[in-house]
Amino acid sequence: MPPNVKRTYGSRHERTTLPSSSPPSSPPLKRKRSFLEPISLQNLPPRPLVKRTKLSPSEGRTKKAKQPQKKLTQLHFCLDKTMLRTCPLCELSYMKGAPDDETLHQTHCARVRKGMEWGKEEEKEAVKANVREVAVGVRLKDGKQGRIICFNADVGGKIGSKLFALLETINRSLSSPAMTAEALQASKAYLFLLPPSTTSGREKIVGCVMAQQITTAMAIASPNEVKANRSDGSPATSELVAVDATTGLFCLPTPLPTPLGIPRIFVSSSHRRQRIASELLTAAAATFIHGCKLNPREGQVAFTQPTGDGNAVMRHWGLGGIRIYEG
Ligand SMILES: CC(C)(COP(=O)(O)OP(=O)(O)OC[C@H]1O[C@@H](n2cnc3c(N)ncnc32)[C@H](O)[C@@H]1OP(=O)(O)O)[C@@H](O)C(=O)NCCC(=O)NCCS
Numbered sequence: 173m174p175p176n177v178k179r180t181y182g183s184r185h186e187r188t189t190l191p192s193s194s195p196p197s198s199p200p201l202k203r204k205r206s207f208l209e210p211i212s213l214q215n216l217p218p219r220p221l222v223k224r225t226k227l228s229p230s231e232g233r234t235k236k237a238k239q240p241q242k243k244l245t246q247l248h249f250c251l252d253k254t255m256l257r258t259c260p261l262c263e264l265s266y267m268k269g270a271p272d273d274e275t276l277h278q279t280h281c282a283r284v285r286k287g288m289e290w291g292k293e294e295e296k297e298a299v300k301a302n303v304r305e306v307a308v309g310v311r312l313k314d315g316k317q318g319r320i321i322c323f324n325a326d327v328g329g330k331i332g333s334k335l336f337a338l339l340e341t342i343n344r345s346l347s348s349p350a351m352t353a354e355a356l357q358a359s360k361a362y363l364f365l366l367p368p369s370t371t372s373g374r375e376k377i378v379g380c381v382m383a384q385q386i387t388t389a390m391a392i393a394s395p396n397e398v399k400a401n402r403s404d405g406s407p408a409t410s411e412l413v414a415v416d417a418t419t420g421l422f423c424l425p426t427p428l429p430t431p432l433g434i435p436r437i438f439v440s441s442s443h444r445r446q447r448i449a450s451e452l453l454t455a456a457a458a459t460f461i462h463g464c465k466l467n468p469r470e471g472q473v474a475f476t477q478p479t480g481d482g483n484a485v486m487r488h489w490g491l492g493g494i495r496i497y498e499g
């Protein structure tokens with residue numbers, strides 16, 4: 173790239189709006205790194221996910237000791253630091269003064285904080301799109317009541333477009349890639365809707381859980397399993413899969429049959445800690461497979477590599493039984 177080229181979110185946007193069926197030609201700039209991939213440095217705002225490190229059972233400590241340290245090269249960017257802003261509300265970094273970036277940020281920020289609308293257009297298509305209401309009168313901690321709807325994630329029409337926009341916001345927030353067409357085909361979207369608070373008469377989508385049919389996942393190693401030493405004295409972690417070494421989240425490598433995966437979970441920031449994520453997860457576990465209620469305690473639900481918030485919910489809601497899978 174010529175030294176004076178400035179990249180802006182406006183130019184990144186084209187890539188993030190690729191239809192989900194077209195995999196990006198190169199990894200999106202800001203993405204949730206798979207825990208089975210090597211780490212790469214990105215010219216990106218600091219995100220908790222980027223901090224994660226992965227050590228596979230076969231690599232890690234010993235490799236580090238053997239290899240001579242590579243000569244580090246200083247990279248020079250001509251981005252004017254005074255122009256690069258990280259919004260404290262939505263954590264997006266963007267170029268102040270670049271119109272495309274500012275517009276993109278404004279839309280993203282509002283969606284992250286307040287959620288999107290579930291409008292009359294979507295409601296009109298609800299029957300055709302086979303939208304099911306799976307819970308009503310769900311009471312939150314602040315006393316408000318909402319409902320949970322569910323539909324197939326590969327739905328088309330207005331509802332498909334709304335889900336696409338919602339997932340785009342979630343992916344940008346989580347630095348995750350778009351879900352593939354195959355993953356969407358195997359998934360259902362669960363949305364938490366709050367009744368209209370203004371005269372606009374439109375419900376708000378304040379939470380979303382994507383629930384995906386999967387086959388296997390790994391059990392999370394207990395603290396004792398992480399601390400233990402093998403008979404030859406080497407640390408047991410060398411045989412575990414490190415999902416997040418910074419928080420000490422390790423898995424036992426054996427794949428175990430697991431029916432339900434949660435590849436995305438998101439609640440708009442002004443509605444967090446109200447039990448919305450927990451209610452969505454409960455609804456998904458109860459209704460994802462018709463006539464078969466899944467129990468997280470028994471290892472029937474798995475998350476992809478969780479964020480810090482995701483980890484907290486996973487442990488609280490999953491009561492220690494949640495597994496991990498590669499989404
Ligand atoms: C993770 C997320 C979906 C949780 O949504 P939520 O509706 O606030 O979660 P809940 O209210 O159901 O939380 C249930 C419990 O989980 C724990 N918990 C949730 N968020 C937590 C946090 N940030 N810190 C500590 N504990 C937390 C608490 O024990 C909480 O119960 P409490 O509020 O009574 O203490 C939300 O924080 C979010 O969207 N974060 C950004 C996106 C993200 O990181 N997604 C996870 C991807 S794996």
Ligand SMILES: [Zn+2]
Nearest residue numbers: 259261262281
């Ligand atoms: Zn913002």
